[in-house]
Amino acid sequence: MAAGFKTAEPLEYHRSFLKENCRPDGRELAEFRTTTLNIGSISTADGSALVKVGNTTVICGIKAELTNPTVEAPSKGYIVPNVDLPPLCSSRFRPGPPGEQAQAASQFIADVIESSDVIQTEDLCIERGKLCWVLYCDIMCLDYDGNLLDACIIALLAALKNTQLPEVTIKPEACTPEVNLEKRNGLLIHKHPVGTSFCVFDNSILIVDPTAEEEGLSSAHFTVVTDEGDRLCSVHKPGGTALSGEKLQECISRATARQREIQKLIDKVIQSVKAAE
Amino acid sequence: MEECGDTNITLREFGCEQSLLSRPDGSSSFMQGDTSVLAGVYGPAEVKVSKEIYDRATLEVVIQPKVGLSSVRERLQEQSVRETCEAALLASLHPRSSLTLVLQLLHDDGSLLSCYLNAACMALMDAGLPMSCLFCGVTCAVNAEGQIITDPSAAQEKESRALMTFAVESTEHRVIMSSTRGSFSVHELQQCIAVSQKASEKIFQFYRDSVRRRYSKIL
Amino acid sequence: MYSCFKDKIGEVLLPGDEFSFETDETISLTDTVKAEKVVCGPGLRRNGDQVLVCKSGVLRHKQPNMFWIDSQQRRYVPAKGESVIGIVTAKSGDVFKVDVGGSEQATLSYLAFEGATKRNRPNVQVGDLVFCQFIIANKDMEPELVCIDSAGRANGMGVFGAGGFLFRVSLGLVRRLLAPRSDIISDLEKLLPCELVVGMNGRVWVKAGSVQQTLVVANLLESCENMTAPQRQALFRRVAQGAL
Numbered sequence: 001m002a003a004g005f006k007t008a009e010p011l012e013y014h015r016s017f018l019k020e021n022c023r024p025d026g027r028e029l030a031e032f033r034t035t036t037l038n039i040g041s042i043s044t045a046d047g048s049a050l051v052k053v054g055n056t057t058v059i060c061g062i063k064a065e066l067t068n069p070t071v072e073a074p075s076k077g078y079i080v081p082n083v084d085l086p087p088l089c090s091s092r093f094r095p096g097p098p099g100e101q102a103q104a105a106s107q108f109i110a111d112v113i114e115s116s117d118v119i120q121t122e123d124l125c126i127e128r129g130k131l132c133w134v135l136y137c138d139i140m141c142l143d144y145d146g147n148l149l150d151a152c153i154i155a156l157l158a159a160l161k162n163t164q165l166p167e168v169t170i171k172p173e174a175c176t177p178e179v180n181l182e183k184r185n186g187l188l189i190h191k192h193p194v195g196t197s198f199c200v201f202d203n204s205i206l207i208v209d210p211t212a213e214e215e216g217l218s219s220a221h222f223t224v225v226t227d228e229g230d231r232l233c234s235v236h237k238p239g240g241t242a243l244s245g246e247k248l249q250e251c252i253s254r255a256t257a258r259q260r261e262i263q264k265l266i267d268k269v270i271q272s273v274k275a276a277e
Numbered sequence: 278m279e280e281c282g283d284t285n286i287t288l289r290e291f292g293c294e295q296s297l298l299s300r301p302d303g304s305s306s307f308m309q310g311d312t313s314v315l316a317g318v319y320g321p322a323e324v325k326v327s328k329e330i331y332d333r334a335t336l337e338v339v340i341q342p343k344v345g346l347s348s349v350r351e352r353l354q355e356q357s358v359r360e361t362c363e364a365a366l367l368a369s370l371h372p373r374s375s376l377t378l379v380l381q382l383l384h385d386d387g388s389l390l391s392c393y394l395n396a397a398c399m400a401l402m403d404a405g406l407p408m409s410c411l412f413c414g415v416t417c418a419v420n421a422e423g424q425i426i427t428d429p430s431a432a433q434e435k436e437s438r439a440l441m442t443f444a445v446e447s448t449e450h451r452v453i454m455s456s457t458r459g460s461f462s463v464h465e466l467q468q469c470i471a472v473s474q475k476a477s478e479k480i481f482q483f484y485r486d487s488v489r490r491r492y493s494k495i496l
Numbered sequence: 497m498y499s500c501f502k503d504k505i506g507e508v509l510l511p512g513d514e515f516s517f518e519t520d521e522t523i524s525l526t527d528t529v530k531a532e533k534v535v536c537g538p539g540l541r542r543n544g545d546q547v548l549v550c551k552s553g554v555l556r557h558k559q560p561n562m563f564w565i566d567s568q569q570r571r572y573v574p575a576k577g578e579s580v581i582g583i584v585t586a587k588s589g590d591v592f593k594v595d596v597g598g599s600e601q602a603t604l605s606y607l608a609f610e611g612a613t614k615r616n617r618p619n620v621q622v623g624d625l626v627f628c629q630f631i632i633a634n635k636d637m638e639p640e641l642v643c644i645d646s647a648g649r650a651n652g653m654g655v656f657g658a659g660g661f662l663f664r665v666s667l668g669l670v671r672r673l674l675a676p677r678s679d680i681i682s683d684l685e686k687l688l689p690c691e692l693v694v695g696m697n698g699r700v701w702v703k704a705g706s707v708q709q710t711l712v713v714a715n716l717l718e719s720c721e722n723m724t725a726p727q728r729q730a731l732f733r734r735v736a737q738g739a740l
Contacts, residue, residue, distance in 0.1 A: 103352035111353075115439075115459045220364075222455070231460045239360020239444070242451030245467065252463055302571040320571065321599040365511075367541075367550060371573070372635055374599035402511065405569030407541075407550040410512035447512040488552050489508045492568075 011217050018205050025211070030254055032209045035262070037154070037269045039162045046135075047163025047187075051155040053209065055145035057089075060155035061138050062163050066177060069125065069132040077124025077132035081109040083139045083152055090144035090212070101148075108236060109139070109152055112225050116193035116233035118160060123188055126168050131177055133165060146211040149223050149236075153195040158266050162273075163187050193233045194262045195225040196255035203241045208254060224255040228263060286476045288428040289388075293395075293487045295403040301379075303404020307396035309428060311386035314393055316400035320376035328375065333368040336376045340393065343382045353456075358393055361444045361454045365398070367407040376406065387431040388416040390442040390456060395480065402488065411447040413480040415473040416440065419465055427476050441469050445477035501534065501547075505557045509565065513549040532561070539565025568668040572597045572697035574633035579653070581662070581695030582641060584624045592620060594628070594641055597664075597697045604628060608642035610650040618655075625657035625701065627693055656693065660703030661710050667698050669721050680720055683732050688713055 006013045006024075017024050027033070033054030042048035045061040069076060083105040085093045093099060098106075113119070124133040137159065139152045164184035168177050199210040199218035207214060215221060220240025225233040232252065237243065289310030298304035301317035308314075321334055328335050338359040340351040362378065378400065380393050391414025398412050418429040418437035426433055434440055439459030443452050452470055461469075500515050536542060539551040540563060553567030572580075574596060582594035585601060592604040604626065609618040620626070632640040643653040673680055673694050684690070690704035690713050700717060704710045712735065720728055 100352050100356060103349045104356040107349045107353040110349075111458055115457070117460070227460065231462055232457070232466060233460045235441075235455045235457050235466065237452075237455040238357045239362075239364050239454045241364060242446055242449070242453050244451065245470065248470075249463070249467075252466075296568070302569070321573065322571075323599055370635060371599065402552045404571065405551050405567050407539075408511035409548065409550065411510060447510075448514070485508070485510055488510060492508045492554055 010213065014201070014214065014217055018201060018207075023207065023214070027209075029205070029207050032258065032261075035154070035265065037158055037265055039158050039269055040273060046165065047159045047161075049155045049158035049162060051151050051158065053147055053151045053154075054211065055143055056141070056147055056151050057143040058139060058141050058148070058151040058155045060140075060152070060159040062159050063136045063138075064133050064163070064165050065136065066126075066131060066168070066179075067134045069129065073121070074129040075125050076121035077134060078121060079110075079113055079119065079124075079135045079137060081113065081137040081139060081156065082106050083109060083141070083148075085141050085144065085148075089141040093144075104238075105149060105152065108149060108223075108234075109137075109156060112153060112193055112195070112234050113156075116191050116225065116227050118157065118189060118191055118193060119187060120190060126177070127170055131168070131170070135160075135163070144212060146213070146215045147197050147209050150195045150197050150209070153193060153225065154262055154266075157189075157192060157194070158269070160187055161189055161266060161270055191227040191229075191233075192259070192263045192266070193225050193227045194255075194259040195223050195234075196251070196258045197221065197223045198251050198254075200241060200243065200247075206247055206251065222251075224251055226252070226255045226259045228259065230256055286427050286472060286479070288476060288479060289430070291480070291483050293399055293483070295399055295487070295491055301400075301404075303400045303402070303406070305396055305399035305403055306383075307392055307399060309388055309392050309395070310430060311384055312388055312392045313383040314389075314396040315381045315383055316393075316396035317379045317381075318376065318400045318404040318406070319379075320404065320406065321371040321374035322377070324373060324375035329373045332372050334366070334371040334374050334376050336363055336366070336368065336378065338362070338378045338380070338397075341379065341381045343385065354390055354393065357390065357444075357454055357456050358397055361394060361412055362397055362401065364453050365408050365410050365412050365446065366401065367409055370407050385431065387429050387434045388414075388442075390414060391416045391428070391444075394442075394444050394454075399484065399487070402484075411481060411484060412444050412453055413447075413477050413484070414442060414444050415476045415480070416442045417469040417472055419459075419461055419469070423465070425465075425469055425472055427472055439465065441466070441473075443470060443473040445474055447477075447481050450474045450477060501555070501557070501563055504555050505563075507555055508553070509549045509555055510552050511550050515547045516545060535562045537562060537564025539567055566668070568666055570664075570666050570698065572667060574598045574602065574630055574639040574697075576630050576633045578633075578696040579627065579629045580641075580697040581693060581699040581701060582626050582628060582697075584620055584622050584626060586622060587620075594626060596639070596641075597699065598639065600638060602630070602633075602639040602641045604641040604643070608644055609654060610644050610648065620655055624655050625662060626655050627653050627695065629653065657701060660691065660693075660701050661714050662699060662701045663714050663718060664698050665700055665718060666721055667696070669717070670694055670696055670698055670700070673700070673717075679725060680717075680728070683729060684713065684716070687716075687732055687736055 036052045038050040041050050042061045046064045047062040050059045083102050085102040087093050087095050167180045167183045170177050199207050200220040222237035292308035295305045303318040306315045338355045340355050394414030418426045419439040420437050439461035441457045444454035446453050541548045541550050551565050551567045553565040556566045580596050582596045584592050585595050586593040593601045594604050596602050612618045628641040628643045631642050645651045693701040702713045704713050
């Protein structure tokens with residue numbers, strides 16, 4: 001009978017749970033789904049990570065290539081993120097060129113990378129004006145169950161921490177770069193940005209880490225990205241109903257707590273991988 | 278142009294014109310200093326069956342840059358403008374129809390996203406689409422010394438540490454949309470929101486004066 | 497309640513402006529308190545106890561208690577009872593599909609013409625102009641048109657259009673043309689004799705003595721949109737003296 005009510009009146013179904021301060025899957029309003037992390041799973045990539053936030057599964061692979069730096073920034077390398085939402089992850093995505101959600105997510109990740117200074121792009125430069133690294137980050141969603149942006153940011157951060165760049169020396173006589181694939185150095189990660197997504201129901205009830213159903217029924221959704229210095233790297237609210245100042249403050253405190261949890265998780269996983277080697 | 282003291286918020290000179298294009302159902306051009314945007318609205322018109330929503334109008338936003346094809350950057354801006362307009366429009370009055378909003382960039386001298394939002398709001402009003410409230414866009418830049426600059430020019434944006442754009446609605450001056458770049462503290466965010474809400478009052482007064490001027494011919 | 501509207505009549509209002517009905521704090525026990533009703537027309541929406549403005553325009557008033565927003569719009573939204581000019585686009589089954597300029601095409605049944613029966617089909621071809629009225633026009637259903645009135649007579653409606661010229665104007669101009677004792681129509685009558693069909697969907701059809709006169713009338717009406725009354729009268733005078 002509950003299944004019938006859920007199909008016929010999904011909003012009322014969710015409201016009846018929210019009145020009791022809980023959600024259909026049994027979580028509290030401010031509780032996250034279980035987050036699991038696996039790094040280094042793609043051996044052909046220079047760095048990779050697989051994240052599961054509840055059912056939402058996102059994998060990130062990083063490939064490093066050598067290229068000429070751009071004319072505007074001759075002493076900097078660059079990072080090119082790309083978020084892909086294939087038809088595999090959900091029936092709402094059709095095959096073909098990337099849709100608006102995927103493109104907006106790619107641009108959002110690029111903005112977060114730039115705003116938070118995860119990597120100093122000067123570190124990617126090998127020789128000023130001539131040679132630099134470009135990191136292609138391919139983030140692919142394997143299972144879409146809401147809260148895509150958070151999972152993408154975690155996957156990207158973990159993959160960057162896992163990335164090992166080969167050493168490049170430039171022989172002065174030959175003027176060609178020599179890549180030593182045996183000797184690899186990790187990337188220097190300066191900041192650890194972590195995103196937290198929220199949804200607003202009926203202009204007043206705030207929930208954290210929405211599932212795909214909850215996202216569809218909400219009246220507004222937004223994402224806050226914080227880093228370890230308690231600084232905000234991005235407050236992304238594309239629209240929807242308005243939000244008051246106090247609610248925003250609550251969300252930011254929840255986001256900072258989440259940032260610590262995730263940073264601990266990533267460090268733990270990386271330690272365990274190092275210990276296993 | 279720029280600095281914000283306790284009560285003094287200065288915005289660049291605004292210019293606005295409505296109904297300047299003959300083909301679209303509503304059109305407007307909005308200028309903030311040197312930044313200039315042209316907006317056109319078509320609707321409510323026929324919608325493709327694959328895109329129709331049974332109980333609301335389908336809003337599509339297209340942003341055209343000055344040169345070249347639109348890229349991923351425009352997609353994020355389109356998503357922000359679209360969701361803001363959907364929050365203000367009464368889309369349930371026109372189910373199974375389509376509304377198309379086209380924004381053409383004429384010149385970019387900073388505060389671009391807020392100029393898009395202001396042009397969009399004026400064009401939607403000009404087309405006579407039913408709206409529950411008005412919205413306006415305000416951009417704030419935090420420079421290296423921690424000062425807040427409203428409606429920054431392109432040069433000021435480049436030097437700033439953080440750039441925030443907010444869309445504020447007209448009935449209770451609450452924030453509908455927020456888009457930020459750069460890193461900042463919570464205190465700076467709250468200050469910028471307060472500043473944007475104050476600045477929005479001036480912008481809404483400007484809207485009122487523009488529309489009054491437009492209707493003065495038939496009054 | 498009525499009073500908070502009264503002082504805004506003739507003023508330009510924007511979407512989001514509110515009128516809330518607050519009861520007076522002291523209600524006299526001796527005076528009779530009459531219940532005041534306010535009828536909200538286009539551009540105004542009721543939200544419980546409040547009336548919200550949802551379009552930008554001038555607040556107008558008609559006795560005894562009707563208020564509406566007069567806005568300038570180009571796009572037509574079908575409303576029941578309005579007479580419009582439609583263009584027949586297809587014949588399918590028992591109905592004609594008619595384009596009225598709205599978000600979907602309206603249907604016009606074969607039997608909705610004077611004297612039409614199943615055997616006696618009306619002579620309507622694709623591309624014809626029809627002057628008809630909406631009997632069903634709301635946001636949830638497909639709009640339906642008829643060319644007869646409730647008594648079954650054509651009453652001026654039906655197919656027309658041979659030899660004239662159809663053009664589009666804004667909805668505001670159309671309402672001014674259709675107002676009783678319209679200035680524009682009376683000025684036009686003195687200038688040139690012509691046949692005029694005005695549809696509330698912004699379409700106007702003109703036929704005058706010659707092709708040139710028809711085009712003159714069409715251009716005059718299109719230019720009336722943005723002119724004030726004195727400018728318009730000056731233009732009409734110039735045309736009467738000069739170029740015919």
